[in-house]
Amino acid sequence: MKPRAAFFLFAPAGVPIYAHATLPLGLALASGFSFRPQFCAGLLAMILLHEAGHALLLHRYRLPVLGIVLHGFGGECQTVSWLSPWQQAVVAWGGVLAQFLLLLLVTSGASLGLWPTGFLRSDFYATITATNFLIAILNLLPLGGLDGRRAWPMFWLLFQRARHGWLAPRNRRPSTPRSQRR
Numbered sequence: 001m002k003p004r005a006a007f008f009l010f011a012p013a014g015v016p017i018y019a020h021a022t023l024p025l026g027l028a029l030a031s032g033f034s035f036r037p038q039f040c041a042g043l044l045a046m047i048l049l050h051e052a053g054h055a056l057l058l059h060r061y062r063l064p065v066l067g068i069v070l071h072g073f074g075g076e077c078q079t080v081s082w083l084s085p086w087q088q089a090v091v092a093w094g095g096v097l098a099q100f101l102l103l104l105l106v107t108s109g110a111s112l113g114l115w116p117t118g119f120l121r122s123d124f125y126a127t128i129t130a131t132n133f134l135i136a137i138l139n140l141l142p143l144g145g146l147d148g149r150r151a152w153p154m155f156w157l158l159f160q161r162a163r164h165g166w167l168a169p170r171n172r173r174p175s176t177p178r179s180q181r182r
Helices: 023-030 037-060 085-111 123-139 153-171
Strands: 006-010 017-020 067-071 074-078
Touching (some): 023 037, 037 067, 037 074, 037 085, 037 123, 085 123, 085 153
Parallel strands (some): 017 067
Antiparallel strands (some): 006 017
8 A cells, every 4th residue: 555645666576665755855854955965865775774674574574564665754664464572673673783784884895995085985975874873873762653662672572581481491390201100
């Protein structure tokens, strides 16, 4: 189903990607209402990669991805299926981990001298490194619609799993070998 006030862009691997009507305003605000096409391209690439991280983990759980919507506040990966708290946490981490992977690859390439000097001084490079890092950290805040609200409970769930996993062997009745049974 096509989201309201959104325009179809393309569909890689069958996942439709839409641009919401608020996207140009969000890009204009982010660029300080100045003409910065490299900054906008970097921001769009970063948002697409973030949402692709969510979509990849939804695909891992064999859940449908209805589409990705790029809007003035970032992006949204849409699915119809119900997710368990563990799945919600894993999928929430997917976007931020994709951003950190981008940062790692780009900065590693820069330290190895793979990128030309002009690229390292470009607005695009600054966006996919410094701005990317800042947005990833802000996205991990446990507030409202940010990923941090669904991502951080993973550690509580891991703690609960470990606690119950540790208690489970102690609560089981000891099994007696057949030779000792009456």
